[in-house]
Amino acid sequence: MDRVIEKKKWNVKRVLTIAGITGLVVLLGGSIYFSSGKSKLNVDVERITISEIAKGDFQEFIPVNGIVMPLTTIYLDAIEGGRVDRKFVEDGAEMKKGDPILQLANTDLELSLANQQTQVFNVLTQMQISRDQAQQNTISKLNQMADVDNGLKEADRVYKLNKHLFEQKAIGLQEFKSSENAYQYQVRRMKLAMQILKQDTLSTRKQLDQSNESYSNMKSTLALMRKKVGDLIVRAPVDGQLTSMDAEVGQNKNKGERLGQIDVLSGYKVKVDIDEHYLPRIYNGLAGDFSFADKTYKLTIKKVYTQVTSGRFQVDMAFQGKVPAGIRRGQTLQIRLALSDETKAVLVPKGGFYQQTGGNWIFKVSEDGKKAYRTDIQLGRQNPEYYEVMQGLKPGDKVLTSSYETYGDMQELILKK
Missing domain, CATH: 2.40.420.20 (conserved putative lor/sdh protein from methanococcus maripaludis s2 fold)
Structure with missing residues (x-):
């Protein structure tokens, strides 16, 4: 007897078909979702x-770093080159104006001074000789003038006497004319002697003036040479603290080379580096602040250095109010520099x-x-x-x-x- 076989509803083929359709729907939905x-x-x-x-x-503000610097710094450069012969003080010493710092030795400069002194002494000696000769020449001219004057007076006396006698018919014409000629000759001699004396006086005076001028120039040159030799001893130009000393005994220093600096301890300023991007927005009067010892202090820009180096420029900032106690030269401060109002x-x-x-x-x-x-x-x-x-x-x-x-x-x- 035949038996009816029931057909299964969920066979493998049907399950795979449904799964495929479902996956396709999910794929299409995801595609639509992500492309939306x-x-x-x-x-x-x-x-x-x-x-x-x-x-x-x-x-609006920018954070910048500032270095505490003395309010005034005087740089020490070698006015004349030479070898460091002696150091009187060490770096960090407190100096008074005129105190010696170090001494340089320069044999060539000292030899030039000696030669200049010799030249001045030679000129002075020559001047003295020329002056003595001029005086002797003047004396000689004055003696000649005295002789001429005496001859004129005598010729005048004889001429006047003979003239009177000739009018009285006491002497002849020949004797009268002889005395008259002698008188006129002495008059001409007097005029010539006075002209020679005048020219001699002018010449002597001119020569003396030239000698004095030459001597003054030589003395000025000598004084300059002495000053140059004196500059071999480097001295403190102002009261302050010697810092950044860069010189050792035996070391050669060229003319103009930096030797150190004097920090005037009358106050402090802050040197700040800023990126060149902010240069158009930085000007005198901008304010900033920093924290020190749990307190906030204010600074104000006093000077802007517009020269840009390696993409940065510098400004000087001054303390507003009291300078923080305990602050030191070279100390770094972290500053908030305001670019706008609050x-x-x-x-x-x-x-x-x-x-x-x-x-x-x-x-x-x-x-x-x-x-x-x-x-x-x-x-x-x-x-x-x-x-x-x-x-x-x-x-x-x-x-x-x-x-x-x-x-x-x-x-x-x-x-x-």
Whole structure:
């Protein structure tokens, strides 16, 4: 007797068919989902930084390092070159104006001084000889003048007497004419002698003036040479502390070479290095502050050095009010240099997100805290702690401020705890 065989509803072929259809549906659904622009990524909350947007006081500032320097520094350079022969003091010594610091030896300079002294003495000797000769010549001329004057007086006496006698017919014409000629001759001699004496006086005076001028020049040169030799002893130009001394006995120093410096201890300033990017925004009067011994002190820019070296420039800052007790030359201060006044602003803490977004967008956390989605924003000013939010966020919003390096082009993050 034949038996009816029941057909199985879930055979292998049917199961495989259903599984294939289901897989195809899932594949199509996933494709549609991921191509819709809502790409998602699961992230561990413990590996990210979530910050809250807040409104608070904002001031644009940059952190800079400053070195405490004396208010006034006088540099010591070798006015004349030479070998270091002797050191009178060591680095760090307290100096008074005029105190000797070190002595240089320069044989050539000292020999030049000796030669110059010899030349001056030779000129002085020659001047004395010339002066004596001029005086003797003048005396000779005066003696001649005296003889001429005496001859004129005698010729005048005889001429007047003979003239009277000739008028009285006591002597002849020949004797009268002879006395008259003798008188006129003595008159001419007197005029010539006076002219010679006058020229001699002018010549002597001119020669004496030239000699005196030459002697004065020689003396000035000698004084200069003595000063150059005297400069071989380096002395403190002002009261202060000797620092940065760079000279050892036996060491050769060239003319103009730096030997050290004198720090005038009447006060301090702070020398600050700043990146050249900020040069257009730095000017006299900008303020900064720093912490020292658990207190905050203020500084103000007093001078801007616009010369840029290795991408940086320098400014001098002065202490406002009392200088901190215990501060020392060469000490480094960490300064907050303000670039703007303090204002109220919406703030987002700084983080690694900026490197990938450029401040154009950020991941904003949903209200339930389960996901974060991409939001366009606009940032303004910044300081080392915050960015100023201009658009896209409001106080109370929460955002991811850690790095987005591994997120790629994800539009949404699923936050897993």
